Amino acid sequence: MKPKADVKTKAGSQIKVITGNAAAAIGAKLARPDVVAAYPITPQTEIIEQISKFHADGEMDCELITVEGENSAMNAVMAASLAGGRVFTASSSWGLVFMYDAILATAGARAPVVMVNVNRETPGIIAVSSGQQDMISTRDAGWIFLIAEDCQEVLDLVLQAYRLAEDYDIQVPVMVHYDGFYLSYLSEGVNVPLQEDVDRFLSVLNDQPQRTRLLPGGKLGCGTHGILGGYLELRYKHVSALERSKAKFEEIDKEFHQIFGRSYGGQIEEYRMDDADVVLVGSGSMCGTIKAVIDEKREAGVKAGLLKIRMYRPFPSEAMVAALAGKKAIGVVDRSLCFGFKGGPIYTELKSLEIQLGGSKMISFIDGIANTDITKANVEQMIDTTCDLAAGKDVREVTWVSYPEAREPDSEKTGGL
Amino acid sequence: MTEKKKGKLTKVLDYLKHDDPFSKGVSFCPGCSLELLLRFIPQVLGNDIVITGTPSCSAPVLLGQNNQSWHTLSYFGTLMTGAAANATGLVRYYKKAGIKNTVVCFNGDGTAADIGFGNLSGAAERNEPFIYICYDNEGYMNTGIQKSGTTPFGASTTTTPFGSASKGKNLRRMNLGLKMAMSKIPYAATATLSDLDDLAKKLLKAKEAKKRGFAFLHVFAPCPTGWGYATENTIEVCRRAVKTNYFPLWEAVNGKIRMTKTVKKPQPVSTYTELIKKFAHLNEADLKILQDDIDYEYCMLGGLSVLESECQLPVSSED
Numbered sequence: 001m002k003p004k005a006d007v008k009t010k011a012g013s014q015i016k017v018i019t020g021n022a023a024a025a026i027g028a029k030l031a032r033p034d035v036v037a038a039y040p041i042t043p044q045t046e047i048i049e050q051i052s053k054f055h056a057d058g059e060m061d062c063e064l065i066t067v068e069g070e071n072s073a074m075n076a077v078m079a080a081s082l083a084g085g086r087v088f089t090a091s092s093s094w095g096l097v098f099m100y101d102a103i104l105a106t107a108g109a110r111a112p113v114v115m116v117n118v119n120r121e122t123p124g125i126i127a128v129s130s131g132q133q134d135m136i137s138t139r140d141a142g143w144i145f146l147i148a149e150d151c152q153e154v155l156d157l158v159l160q161a162y163r164l165a166e167d168y169d170i171q172v173p174v175m176v177h178y179d180g181f182y183l184s185y186l187s188e189g190v191n192v193p194l195q196e197d198v199d200r201f202l203s204v205l206n207d208q209p210q211r212t213r214l215l216p217g218g219k220l221g222c223g224t225h226g227i228l229g230g231y232l233e234l235r236y237k238h239v240s241a242l243e244r245s246k247a248k249f250e251e252i253d254k255e256f257h258q259i260f261g262r263s264y265g266g267q268i269e270e271y272r273m274d275d276a277d278v279v280l281v282g283s284g285s286m287c288g289t290i291k292a293v294i295d296e297k298r299e300a301g302v303k304a305g306l307l308k309i310r311m312y313r314p315f316p317s318e319a320m321v322a323a324l325a326g327k328k329a330i331g332v333v334d335r336s337l338c339f340g341f342k343g344g345p346i347y348t349e350l351k352s353l354e355i356q357l358g359g360s361k362m363i364s365f366i367d368g369i370a371n372t373d374i375t376k377a378n379v380e381q382m383i384d385t386t387c388d389l390a391a392g393k394d395v396r397e398v399t400w401v402s403y404p405e406a407r408e409p410d411s412e413k414t415g416g417l
Numbered sequence: 418m419t420e421k422k423k424g425k426l427t428k429v430l431d432y433l434k435h436d437d438p439f440s441k442g443v444s445f446c447p448g449c450s451l452e453l454l455l456r457f458i459p460q461v462l463g464n465d466i467v468i469t470g471t472p473s474c475s476a477p478v479l480l481g482q483n484n485q486s487w488h489t490l491s492y493f494g495t496l497m498t499g500a501a502a503n504a505t506g507l508v509r510y511y512k513k514a515g516i517k518n519t520v521v522c523f524n525g526d527g528t529a530a531d532i533g534f535g536n537l538s539g540a541a542e543r544n545e546p547f548i549y550i551c552y553d554n555e556g557y558m559n560t561g562i563q564k565s566g567t568t569p570f571g572a573s574t575t576t577t578p579f580g581s582a583s584k585g586k587n588l589r590r591m592n593l594g595l596k597m598a599m600s601k602i603p604y605a606a607t608a609t610l611s612d613l614d615d616l617a618k619k620l621l622k623a624k625e626a627k628k629r630g631f632a633f634l635h636v637f638a639p640c641p642t643g644w645g646y647a648t649e650n651t652i653e654v655c656r657r658a659v660k661t662n663y664f665p666l667w668e669a670v671n672g673k674i675r676m677t678k679t680v681k682k683p684q685p686v687s688t689y690t691e692l693i694k695k696f697a698h699l700n701e702a703d704l705k706i707l708q709d710d711i712d713y714e715y716c717m718l719g720g721l722s723v724l725e726s727e728c729q730l731p732v733s734s735e736d
Binding site: 034035037062063065066067068069071072073074075076077078079080081082083084085087101102105214215216217218219220221222223224225226227229230231 | 491539
């Protein structure tokens with residue numbers, strides 16, 4: 001799909017044609033977790049099926065807990081993590097929000113859980129379809145959120161997630177997101193690393209101090225009542241760890257490159273950004289399409305670029321300002337809604353950096369919701385509109401690209417729904 | 418630690434082989450049965466247990482505040498929704514890492530019978546190797562006396578108050594212990610604080626049974642504050658609950674039930690309810706409904722105790 005590796009496949013590693021879900025399962029297997037909790041939900045189910053098969057075939061030496069619901073999946077891995085284990089689970093959408101209280105508790109307990117969330121629309125309207133609304137519904141939980149663009153990045157991010165979550169200086173749970181349906185069931189060539197290389201990559205963690213563990217007779221309490229200053233102290237440390245995780249992720253990306261030959265740029269990936277006048281900001285699987293359209297637009301003389309968000313929580317404010325400052329116009333593509341605001345969530349957040357960006361104009365595109373394809377034509381429209389904005393033309397602040405009936409959300413219409 | 422003395426008392430104290438890990442003064446209500454129960458468990462099972470607890474009456478003492486604690490046990494303050502899943506995660510990791518453990522998942526009836534029943538049931542189905550203890554004070558006492566699944570018929574609570582159009586809770590209670598026994602787990606039992614030797618034996622049996630999987634104890638734990646009885650009557654309330662068959666004492670190995678205390682001449686339930694204000698408004702017809710429910714549940718126990726076989730699980734080679 002795109003040239004990422006600057007070295008050829010390492011001797012012994014294999015290119016396999018596998019789905020995003022298989023890439024996630026293999027990534028988890030290579031990380032050698034102690035405890036895995038498994039519960040099915042579309043479009044994630046294939047991950048836990050594959051892990052169950054690895055387990056049944058003796059290829060994966062972990063405790064596999066086939067829980068009775070997602071809430072228990074998160075509670076089980078949180079506790080196993082606090083006891084000292086390396087853990088994995090996966091979910092999506094309705095499952096993710098069913099474990100919501102445990103997601104919050106896991107972050108509060110600073111349990112370095114790693115999980116995969118295969119993005120899907122959330123409850124509200126029944127939709128077995130892609131969308132990042134589940135990610136948005138859990139974004140304020142205090143986790144680190146990473147977003148993959150393709151199947152290779154799914155596998156690689158799962159491995160990087162362990163380095164980040166379990167790092168002694170971080171100890172924050174990490175959720176790896178990728179688009180359901182588009183990546184979960186898409187088969188493409190994935191370089192599956194050697195176990196020994198993964199072991200080497202993760203062995204850095206073994207050299208760090210042992211994190212606090214809940215052990216029999218250890219006289220340790222987890223989950224005490226946080227009172228006043230005690231509560232503030234924990235929250236402040238948590239927020240600080242999230243800030244530290246930005247630089248740590250960049251470091252991990254560099255080390256990953258040294259061992260595996262693939263690098264992604266850390267918190268964000270910049271595509272043809274150096275001389276770009278107009279920029280689309282996107283995340284996940286849409287970025288491949290955006291890159292293709294940018295290449296075509298460049299042929300036509302349009303100086304367009306892409307900023308791909310790889311780390312969504314913490315929000316990579318500094319990296320984004322550095323990459324975007326001075327650009328004439330920015331179009332932010334959101335695959336979700338920010339209820340209460342007209343624009344999408346990422347757009348709304350980027351708007352908070354308007355002053356630091358030095359007057360770059362911004363508009364919001366909402367697309368890709370509920371499996372509406374973000375087509376090349378859609379992306380072209382977005383780039384054209386962003387160019388219009390750069391040229392000082394009057395354009396709408398928010399465009400629902402695949403729903404042309406939509407004006408900006410209408411505050412004047414009355415009567416019924 | 419105990420000198421041999423005469424009679425039953427010595428028998429109970431003989432079970433207390435370990436130190437009391439709790440501070441001498443703790444912040445429970447006067448007369449609370451929970452304090453006796455919480456101090457009792459680690460003295461019988463050992464101070465190397467890992468105990469989990471939820472937001473509940475036990476939380477002010479069990480969970481501590483910031484970095485201060487009322488006890489020296491390893492403990493984990495869990496969510497009511499996922500307590501049994503938290504305990505599952507602990508024992509599975511300990512198993513993987515080869516760490517010997519006794520995990521006690523300690524919850525009220527709100528967690529066990531209501532909001533956390535799904536994961537309790539799931540842990541039992543998976544036969545997870547830990548001890549689940551439900552201390553049953555028949556309602557949400559810590560939040561101010563609300564109805565739960567185990568609140569009995571007729572009890573007045575703040576969400577089932579007695580009034581001109583209501584007799585209190587107008588539903589029968591859930592029999593949580595029986596439900597868990599029907600999960601065919603290695604060990605399930607009821608216990609209460611008027612029969613401490615029975616409780617101690619069952620704790621030790623549960624510890625032994627967890628080598629084969631899930632162990633469940635349903636402990637009747639009356640609440641003077643929420644039920645309205647004199648604080649000195651806690652043990653008497655327990656005693657009468659047993660003597661009326663309101664709370665019979667039994668155990669079930671692999672689903673087969675055996676009475677551990679048979680009451681020869683059960684007293685009418687009114688000898689139990691008369692001590693407790695939450696039942697004070699019940700007339701004879703109401704008490705008959707409560708009595709019928711007690712008789713029906715006892716009859717079920719009797720039927721299940723004459724089953725000829727128990728349900729055996731395959732023994733894991735790792736044990």
